[in-house]
Amino acid sequence: MxxxxxxxxxxxxxxxxxxxxxxxxxxxxxxxxxxxxxxxxxxxxxxxxxxxxxxxxxxxxxxxxxxxxxxxxxxxxxxxxxxxxxxxxxxxxxxxxxxxxxxxxxxxxxxxxxxxxxxxxxxxxxxxxxxxxxxxxxxxxxxxxxxxxxxxxxxxxxxxxxxxxxxSESAYESLVRGHILQSGIPMPLLQHEFVDAWGLLLGRTDFFWREFGLVGEFDGAIKYDELLRPGETVADVRRREYERQRRIEGQNVRFVRWTAEDVHTPGAILASLQPFIGDHRVDHGMCPEAHDLRRPRRRG
Known part of the structure; x- marks a missing residue:
């Protein structure tokens, strides 16, 4: 300086x-x-x-x-x-x-x-x-x-x-959860751990809807950068994530993944989940202001 x-x-x-x-x-x-x-x-x-x-x-x-x-x-x-x-x-x-x-x-x-x-x-x-x-x-x-x-x-x-x-381990996971609350989607389990028949950990997921046998995960460049291990490339992380998904899918669950574009597109999260959850909706009891897509008015 x-x-x-x-x-x-x-x-x-x-x-x-x-x-x-x-x-x-x-x-x-x-x-x-x-x-x-x-x-x-x-x-x-x-x-x-x-x-x-x-x-x-x-x-x-x-x-x-x-x-x-x-x-x-x-x-x-x-x-x-x-x-x-x-x-x-x-x-x-x-x-x-x-x-x-x-x-x-x-x-x-x-x-x-x-x-x-x-x-x-x-x-x-x-x-x-x-x-x-x-x-x-x-x-x-x-x-x-x-x-x-x-x-x-x-x-x-x-x-x-x-x-x-x-x-919630990242801002994007939080933003996805915000869409879930605003859309009336049933609330999933966060950071759920899947284990095999011998109790060995298969992996941990961002979101898991047990009633639908569905896993949801944010899948973006930011997340891959955070998962990088010494000497690894992004391709190595993608391969490791794919193997983890295959292991968890063996537990009779399905996956849906979202990118940053999905998170920033109104209605995209709900549309991606619709084929799996159908018309299941819940009232999360959110105040009207939490559904407002405008910036808060200046009141002091």
């Missing part, structure tokens, strides 16, 4: 992190680049200010949906006015002071508050993915429910917090 007096001295390969601060050879990963922006902002953070929203979500390891990563997000608790610049978005405390912690020496809103801030500003499916991740990272459900009560987006965010589970 270099501090320069003139932008004319800056090669085209440098990225501006904040006024007067540039980064040589910026990382291609936008998340890693945003964390560099956070590091550049830290020495200039005034007392009573904390990284928040998308910046805090990345610091905590929460999934990000449609966030502005070109700006560092900061909340001020000591009064004053919010401000938006090309490198930062600062805002004053809404409704009540946030709970705050330090993560790797970075002052940041707490995991529960950060998850709440992000859940309120997105749809039910992404909110469920954020809540799942928060519980998986050790957040207390009661604390999360306290943070989402009242204000903008509270109803669908509360619904997500109530239905969240740490058993």
């Amino acid at each position: 270099h501090q320069l007096n003139s932008s004319s001295d800056r090669p085209l390969t440098r990225i501006k992190l904040r006024p007067g601060v540039f980064l040589d050879e910026p990382p291609a990963d936008p998340y890693a680049l945003h964390l560099k922006r956070v590091e550049a902002r830290l020495p200039h953070l005034r007392p009573g200010s904390y990284f928040a929203r998308a910046s805090a979500a990345l610091i905590h390891g929460l999934p990000i949906f449609h966030a502005d990563l070109d700006r560092v997000h900061v909340v001020h608790t000591g009064g004053g006015h919010g401000r938006i610049t090309t490198s930062g978005h600062s805002f004053t405390t809404p409704l009540r002071d946030p709970s705050v912690v330090k993560v790797d020496d970075l002052p940041v809103t707490s995991l529960a508050r950060t998850a709440s801030d992000m859940m309120r500003r997105t749809l039910f499916g992404p909110a469920l993915a954020i809540a799942d991740a928060a519980l998986r990272l050790g957040c207390d459900r009661a604390e999360l429910l306290d943070e989402v009560r009242g204000g903008r987006g509270c109803r669908h965010a509360t619904e997500a917090a109530l239905r969240a589970t740490p058993l």
Whole structure:
């Protein structure tokens, strides 16, 4: 990182992190680049200010949906006015002071508050993915429910917090479960383990409907990257996954797999399950806001 007096001295390969601060050879990963922006902002953070929203979500390891990563997000608790610049978005405390912690020496809103801030500003499916991740990272459900009560987006965010589970191992698994809840599809078992007649583990599946003898799994490049073992290629992972599926299918079950395109296409998950589950539907008791495909209205 270099501090320069003139932008004319800056090669085209440098990225501006904040006024007067540039980064040589910026990382291609936008998340890693945003964390560099956070590091550049830290020495200039005034007392009573904390990284928040998308910046805090990345610091905590929460999934990000449609966030502005070109700006560092900061909340001020000591009064004053919010401000938006090309490198930062600062805002004053809404409704009540946030709970705050330090993560790797970075002052940041707490995991529960950060998850709440992000859940309120997105749809039910992404909110469920954020809540799942928060519980998986050790957040207390009661604390999360306290943070989402009242204000903008509270109803669908509360619904997500109530239905969240740490058993969901990825954001895409959570998004699939969001479609299941919204479509009235019977709820499957999560992370079900199949064993053979001798009790040996055949494999674990994302979703299993025992009553339909059906396994559902998210099947995407992101998942294959996570399953890579040292020295393996994606082709090796695909082959290993196919062998696992064949073993589980020997237990008289069928498979349906989804890609990222399916997850992002309204009605695709339901359409893929229809041949297996027929007209079986249940009322999951979801609030109307959890079915709304529009962004939450601004209410504070």
